[in-house]
Every structure is written in structure tokens, then in C-alpha cells.
Amino acid sequence: MYAQLVETGAKHVQSKDEMSPEEREFQEKIDAETKIEPKNWMPEGYRKTLIRQISQHAHSEVVGMLPEGNWLTRAPTLKRKLQLAAKIQDEAGHGLYLYSAMETLGADRDEEIEKLHQGKAKYSSIFNYPTLNWADMGAVGWLVDGAAIINQVVLQRTSYGPYSRAMVRICKEESFHQRQGYQILLDMMREGTDEQKAMVQDAINRLWWPTLMMFGPTDDESPNSQQSMAWKIKRKSNDELRQMFIDQTVPQLELLGCTAPDPELKWNEETGHYDFGEIDWQEFYEVLKGNGPCNRERIKTRKDAIDGGAWVREAAAAYAQKQRAQAA
Amino acid sequence: MAEWSLFEVFVRSKHGLNHKHVGSVHAADAEMAMENARDLYTRRNEGVSIWVVPSNSITASASDEKEVLFDPSDDKVYRHASFYQLPDEVGHM
Ligand SMILES: [Fe+2]
């Protein structure tokens, strides 16, 4: 999802008998749904995995502003521009809540951001796709934020207190994102010209599969997924979440009067779910490796923003120092 | 962000309620911390008042001190109203 492939470092999941007394006490707390707080003892693997997961999540929020920033100066009306600006500002906030949660684990924000810039830290594959027309702002809000909500709602129950609380805050803000996106599309479909309607369908065609990829590949039986589940930093499998998303989204798609670029998508009376076609995982892994359409551009924009803002941070620090000196 | 310090943010959501810890912000000074806190934690009328406190000014109890710190109140049941059983005739008290 926003953290798609998180390495736990686990070779196998320990049974209670194999655990040290500390580890056992820790696992029992998690089993009893007691939140782990920053000052509590925790296994190194748990700490490191969480730092990886939360930083990936935070990077995704921050990089996720870029595809939308592309349309800020070209929004069709002042109203839409203000709404989009508010949504993007929320995403900046989400990044900050998450970086703060990550710092409670002893990680350093600058260091983690440096890893992103060096291509060592991941962020969600979805943000490496371009936003080519205004309807993309609708489709991103509806589909991408919709997928994010499915994932984040579950993460509100994650075992690490600060992460869970950040998720609660974030979830409160997300539904506005999805609704503003869907409304953009609905307006275009109901009141738009044929050309505008075609833009909506085009946006859906391009973003449909990359959105389904956001949930990550099918969980294997690897110790990695099992460990994340045992630690309750992952609470539902990728496939379960993806299915929930599809089941919830198809009726909305139909209400728009649009279609998905998947001939195999159809309701299955027996399972009570939608069946859907094969996802191109080759494409997913290529994007994760840095070879998506916009990977290089995204990282460059982030770096330029940090470098270009250096003088502002220096000036603020110098000003604060001067104020302190005058007060003394 | 290394040259900036960390501030903890407390927000009073409504008049008459306590300030409650909501998170933290990095800032060059308290004034900037206040502005950042406003942008980050009160975008939707979440508060009527904000406190920002340098994080390093906070002394927190350690979790392994839990027993030393809180045990003394454990065995003092007589501090709770429910400890005092009164006959029904007394009614609500
Ligand atoms: Fe977000």
C-alpha cells in the first residue's frame, strides 16, 4: 500500500517457547491488543520494521503531493483550486504526522529523507505515474485516496501507539479527499462535453491498474508477512484489502457511467465478490525499481525543494538566534 | 531540520476543556512553532488555544519506573467513594 513491501528481517516467526522473557511479554501485550508506546521495550526487528514502514508511508504522503501539484495552477475554477490546495496541504500534514511517529522510534527525519533522495527508501508506486489531464485530479482523489482509506482504516488498529494515533487523525481527513475527487468526475460526466467525458474515461483507464497495484502483490507464506501480522503492524492481507477496494469501487464506477479497463471484471454471485483480471506485476516491480514513468522526476523535485529551501531554513535559524541574543 | 528544535503541541479544543497533547513540530523558535502547529493541527477548527513547549523541557516518567511511581496508590482503596458502603436508606450520596 503506502508501504508496499516492508522487510521485517525475520527468518522465521518465533514460537512463544523460543522467545526470551522480554519478547514473550511483548508478544503477549500485542496479542491482548495493548498498544506499544515509545518508551516500552520492543524487539529490534519490530523497531526497524516500523521505521521502514512508517517512513515509506510518510514519503508516500509527501511525494503524493507532486502529481496533484501539477494541476494546482491549472485548476478550471477558483473553487476547484482552493479545494485541491486544501487536499494537498492535508497530505503535507499526513507526512508530518507520520515522520513524527517515526521519530518516536529513535529514527532521524533528515536521515530517512536522505535515504529517499538516494533511492534507498521506497514510496508508493502509484505516485510515479503522470497526471495528464484535469480528470486525473478526480480519479486520483477517488481511486488513489479511496485505496489509501481502505488500508489506513485497518492501520488505525496497528500495535504501535503513535502510528495508530496518526492513522486515526489521517482517516478523519481522508474522506474529504475521496469525495472531492469523485465529485470532480461526477460533474464532468453529468454536465461535461463529450470531450470532457472522454477525459474521465481516459483517466480511469490509466489509473485503474496502478491503483490495484497499490495494495502490493499477493502475500506469500514468507516469514516476512507472517511476522508483520504477528506484530500487528499489518492487519489484513494485500489480497483481502484489494478485494474490499474493488467491491466498494465498482458500483461507484457504474454510477459514473464509466468502465474499468478489465474485460474480466464481473460480479460473482457465488463468492459475493467481483472477479477481476490478472495484474501486471512485472510493471509493478519495474516501477518499484525506479523505472516508472516519473520516478526520476519525482525524486528530483523533492531534492530541489529541499535544496532550494535551504536559505529559508538558514535565515529562520539566524533570525531565531538573533532574537535570543537580544532577549539575553 | 537538524538546526531546528522540536516542540510538543497542546491544543484546547473548546473553552472549558484542558489542553491536550496532539503531536509535535520542528521550528526555529517558539513563534514559528506556533505557526507550524496552527497549520498542522488546527486546519479544521480543532482548537481555540495552542501551547507549544520545547520537547527537551518535558520530564517524563520512564516505563520501568512504573511500579515505584504508581504502586503506592494501588493499595489505597479507601480513596475511592465506592469503598464506603452505606445503607440504602441514605439514598444517593
Ligand atoms: Fe494522505
Ligand SMILES: [Fe+2]
Ligand atoms: Fe489523501
